[in-house]
Amino acid sequence: MIRFLLKGLLRDRSRSLFPILVVIAGVSLTVLLHGWITGVIGDMVNSNANFSTGHVKIMTKAYAENEDQMPNDLALLGVDEILTDLRKRYPDMIWVNRIRFGGLLDIPDENRETKTHGPAMGLAVDLLSNKSPEIANLNIEKALVHGRLPEKPGEILISDDFATKLGVSPGESATLLSSTMYGSMAMQNYVIAGTVRFGVRPMDRGAMIVDISDAQLALDMSDASSEILGYLEDHIYDDAKAAEVAMRFNAEFAGSEDEFDPVMLTLREQKDLASYLDMASGMSGILVFVFVLAMSLVLWNAGLIGGLRRYGEVGVRLAIGENKGQVYRSMIYESALIGVIGSVIGTAIGLGISYLIQVKGFDFGSMMKSSTMMLSNVLRTQITSEAYYIGFLPGLFSTVLGTMLSGIGIYKRQTAQLFKELEV
Amino acid sequence: MEDSKIILIDALVKQFPIGGGEFTALDGIDLTFGKGEFAGVVGPSGSGKTTLLNIIGSLDTPTDGRVSVLDQSIGDLSHKKAARLRNEHLGFIFQTFNLLPVYTVFENVEFPLLLLKMTAASRKNAVQDALEWVGLSNKVKSRPAQLSGGECQRVAIARAMVKRPEIVLADEPTANLDAENSHNILQTMEKLNAELETTFIFATHDEKVIRYLHRKIHLEDGRVVKDELIDKKN
Structure with missing residues (x-):
């Protein structure tokens, strides 16, 4: 049938x-x-997770309130200790510290006079340690357009569009003009190791990527960072897991009104992503x-x-x-x-x-x-x-x-x- | 019930709802049919012929009265039991043939046997026999669209007869056929009636069919007005 x-x-x-x-x-x-x-x-x-929010992000409460202004005077202090503690308590997660800063990138001519300059959006990450997860997080190797990755302190990457705009090539010098976390003027010379294109418009407009130790030195932020980012296992965002980690972390500071206490936000809680x-x-x-x-x-x-x-x-x-x-x-x-x-x-x-x-x-x-x-x-x-x-x-x-x-x-x-x- | 009586109809009434009221299609029918009859219900359109055939064929149920077919009361049968009665004991022949167009002649005739869960070999033999009865052994692989109207109706007869049912109900079987084909079809059915003792009940107002009947039941406005036996020897 x-x-x-x-x-x-x-x-x-x-x-x-x-x-x-x-x-x-x-x-x-x-x-x-x-x-x-x-x-x-x-x-x-x-x-968002890779470039900005992590799966969870720790900032001071005061920094978190004005995050868009990158107020490094409100940055986290004692970052090494916090990182050690986080890595011990959440061994399955990847923890990295970053500094965000703004500044002017000045390109000198052969007489060390300003040839050209432009506003830079600075991102300081761990570029030089052996097992830095940041190269993979930001997909820097694939994003490299010209030159190479920084290999020693004092070398930076800038976005390829920014480099074109400034008329600068890998191997040339650049000077960062910014302010330290205490409000003084910061000035630091770097060598452009390479140019990158992430395919993410806000980053490609005027990004400058520098090793975090160099940034701490230039911005007088020894053992300080704007933020600590945490990534869940397998690098896949799971809102429930992230919320649980954040809840446990924040519970320690519940009731405190110190604006410099750290606060952990999940990806969902940042930038209206919810x-x-x-x-x-x-x-x-x-x-x-x-x-x-x-x-x-x-x-x-x-x-x-x-x-x-x-x-x-x-x-x-x-x-x-x-x-x-x-x-x-x-x-x-x-x-x-x-x-x-x-x-x-x-x-x-x-x-x-x-x-x-x-x-x-x-x-x-x-x-x-x-x-x-x-x-x-x-x-x-x-x-x-x-x-x-x-x-x-x-x-x-x-x-x-x-x-x-x-x-x-x-x-x-x-x-x-x-x-x-x-x-x- | 007499042994030879296979259909008993007692005070049958069938009404259909129409608008706010009811239309009486059959009004107090009393009839019996014996094994091997070649009978016809004749009358004008709207006289209740098809309704009567539908009830005998367990496709419909009486509003009142009793209809017993092969000792089974039609009004009391569940859907499944009515289907089983049709499957095992009844054959239908329609005015418009109603062959399944995507199947071959062989497959159309084979279909009732599939429902009876017969083996493939038995089915094959039975289908070949049935097609031989209707003279279509050479058309086994044809599709209905490739056949003439007369051939289609012969396939329909083979399909109705293949399981050797006790009763075949034929509703206006010649309505779509020309005179020659009508006579061929009727001769085939008459032969099968004689050889297999199958009871044939027709619903018709076609004179060509009426001439072949051995018994004519005249229906008018849902009532039997005349029930006559025809002596075919004369």
Whole structure:
């Protein structure tokens, strides 16, 4: 009997090919859409975590309140001790300290006179230690455009766009003019080791990356840092884990009103990312829901038309001796088979296109010239484990639901009524 | 019940809701059919022929009265039991043939046997026999679209007969056929009736069919107005 029904299914293209094509189209679009949303959200989270927020970030309470102004006079002190303590208490996490600062980068000519200068957004990270995680965090090796990574103190990286703007090349000197954490003027000479392009507009506009020891020396911030960033195991942001770590850390300082006490914020709690993440996650859910709904309607309609077309067949089958339950179930099995085949092919196509976009990406750099969001210029899809099964939701669920709903009409009819309709 | 009586209809009433009221399609029908009859319910459109056939075929249920087919009370059958009765004991022939278009002649005739869970070998033999009865052994691989109307109806007869049912119900089986094909079909059914002792009950107002009947039950406005036996020897 199953073989008999399969034969009919295969031979009747309006029952097999058309619904399968509809399911394939819907499923592949669902998988692609999911991959795109996941990719954009994931990129946003990763970019922010790597360049700015970490998965958790420790600052003084006072610094945290005015973080945008990079108030290094409110920086954390005794950073080495805090880091040692954190690494002992949270051994699975990666902890790094950073200094953010602003300043003017001055490029001298052969007479040591100012040739050109420009405002720099400084980021001091551990560039020189052997096992510094920061090279990987910031993806510096891949971001290098010209020159090389700093190998000794006094060497810096600047963004390639900034270098072009200043007319400077690797190997040339640059002088940083800034202020120390105590408000005095800071001036330090560096050699530009290389230029970088992160593909993140705020960083590519005017970034200057310096080793943290050099920055501590220049800004008079011995054993001090603007912030300490923590990264969870596997470098994947997990809001619940981050919140738990932050809660435990902050509990120690609960009740204290000292504005120089450290405070730990999760990625979600920084830069209004909570509302963005919620919105993105909500949007993702809504889009998938709308898609499932649209697919349901399309497939319901297809099922209904198919069902109406098959009144004759249903009537004959009932007259010959199949009971309504058997007919109804066979239609459900048929739609489940179509759903599975369509979902498998659709998922494969969706994954294939997603993979291409994951590798190639779409460059939106020209549209984000003045963006301050830590978002890559090149947006990509991201294939996650969910992408392998999410398409089955509309593909299988909607198809079966559509057939179930349309089939009820047939199932509920009086047998004689069906008979009469097929005679007509 | 007499042994030879396989269908007993007692004070059958069938009403359908129409608007706010009810339309009485069958109004107090009393009939019996014996094994091997070649009978027809004749009458104008709307006289209740198809409704009567539907109830005998367990496709519908009586509003009142009792219909017993092969000792099973139609009104008391569950959907499953009614399906089993149709599957095991009844064959249907429709006005519009109602063959399944994506299946071959062989597969269309084979279908009822699949429901009876017969083995492949038994099915093959039974289908070949049935196609031989209707003279379509050379068309096993054809699809319905490749057949003439007469051939399609012969396939439908083979499908109805393949499981050798006790009763075949034929609703206007010649309505879509020309005179020659109608006679061929009716001769085939008459032959099967004689050879296999299958009871044939027709619903028809076609004179070509009526001429072949051994018993004519005249229906008007849901009532039996005349029930006559035809002596075919004369």
